[in-house]
Amino acid sequence: MPDIERYGLSRRWSDIVIYSGVAYWVEVAEDPAAEIEGQTAQILAQIDATLVRIRSDRTALLQVLIYLADLADVGRFNKVWDRWIPEGAAPVRACVQVGLPPPYRVEMVITAARTRN
Amino acid sequence: MPDIERYGLSRRWSDIVIYSGVAYWVEVAEDPAAEIEGQTAQILAQIDATLVRIRSDRTALLQVLIYLADLADVGRFNKVWDRWIPEGAAPVRACVQVGLPPPYRVEMVITAARTRN
Amino acid sequence: MPDIERYGLSRRWSDIVIYSGVAYWVEVAEDPAAEIEGQTAQILAQIDATLVRIRSDRTALLQVLIYLADLADVGRFNKVWDRWIPEGAAPVRACVQVGLPPPYRVEMVITAARTRN
Numbered sequence: 001m002p003d004i005e006r007y008g009l010s011r012r013w014s015d016i017v018i019y020s021g022v023a024y025w026v027e028v029a030e031d032p033a034a035e036i037e038g039q040t041a042q043i044l045a046q047i048d049a050t051l052v053r054i055r056s057d058r059t060a061l062l063q064v065l066i067y068l069a070d071l072a073d074v075g076r077f078n079k080v081w082d083r084w085i086p087e088g089a090a091p092v093r094a095c096v097q098v099g100l101p102p103p104y105r106v107e108m109v110i111t112a113a114r115t116r117n
Numbered sequence: 118m119p120d121i122e123r124y125g126l127s128r129r130w131s132d133i134v135i136y137s138g139v140a141y142w143v144e145v146a147e148d149p150a151a152e153i154e155g156q157t158a159q160i161l162a163q164i165d166a167t168l169v170r171i172r173s174d175r176t177a178l179l180q181v182l183i184y185l186a187d188l189a190d191v192g193r194f195n196k197v198w199d200r201w202i203p204e205g206a207a208p209v210r211a212c213v214q215v216g217l218p219p220p221y222r223v224e225m226v227i228t229a230a231r232t233r234n
Numbered sequence: 235m236p237d238i239e240r241y242g243l244s245r246r247w248s249d250i251v252i253y254s255g256v257a258y259w260v261e262v263a264e265d266p267a268a269e270i271e272g273q274t275a276q277i278l279a280q281i282d283a284t285l286v287r288i289r290s291d292r293t294a295l296l297q298v299l300i301y302l303a304d305l306a307d308v309g310r311f312n313k314v315w316d317r318w319i320p321e322g323a324a325p326v327r328a329c330v331q332v333g334l335p336p337p338y339r340v341e342m343v344i345t346a347a348r349t350r351n
Contacts, residue, residue, distance in 0.1 A: 006206065098332050123324070129327075
């Protein structure tokens, strides 16, 4: 059997899955009543917390798929994003508009490497 | 050359690609005339068949990106999903609304580990 | 620290990230004034250039997520795609409609193996 690690397991999903040194997870804001800046800041803080939990850090992000409920938010999203991304270690990203359940404004699908055993 | 396995090859796509112990594939219902429950059940049965084919099983799902044509279907989708997901081995998942060609209601992008050589 | 390679780094994203023999990147047409055929042809040429840069080639594509601004473009998209995909080595693909910033008609999220060290 392969060594698959799962964190935050529920009946419906795992919060994080790690396999072969690569971690996969999805984030939405814990408090979606916030506006786009607040939801984005929450998600990035949640990513920081997840990275600590899986023994990694911001410099090990590989790919982030960004789903916005409204592309008109992208400028405000980017202001928060740009301050958070570590210089010289940005991930690949795609940013598109999809339908999210209100009041969610943004959702991210993250792939990252583990940095420590 | 890396050892890339491809199954179900056509001019336009492969049904399954496996590289470095990780399998990638995409599913839509073979009979899209069905409602959301029927399409979901078909896709999950198709995933089971694919997992057998690639020498893996439901406990090795890493990530599933779920595309719904209408987020209003999510409750009915989840009822079928929750019954199928193995307890203690759920994948990471994202579930968003996108445009699918009618009458498709749901599409899934699956990443899974191979469990046997 | 894991050996993560990044190319085309900016404050906001990397153009390409490679980890553990797998490359991740995202493409939109450099000249989005073109119609769907032109944007698709540009992206596929850009993928060829990226594959050379990362010491790989078209036969090593694993997965392509295709985002179209309008699913009505899929027939015209496929004509260009089918001519480009190498016979016997097609990737897995999903093709859905999402919101893209105009005048972009198509965006692709690519996963590929590196073929040479």
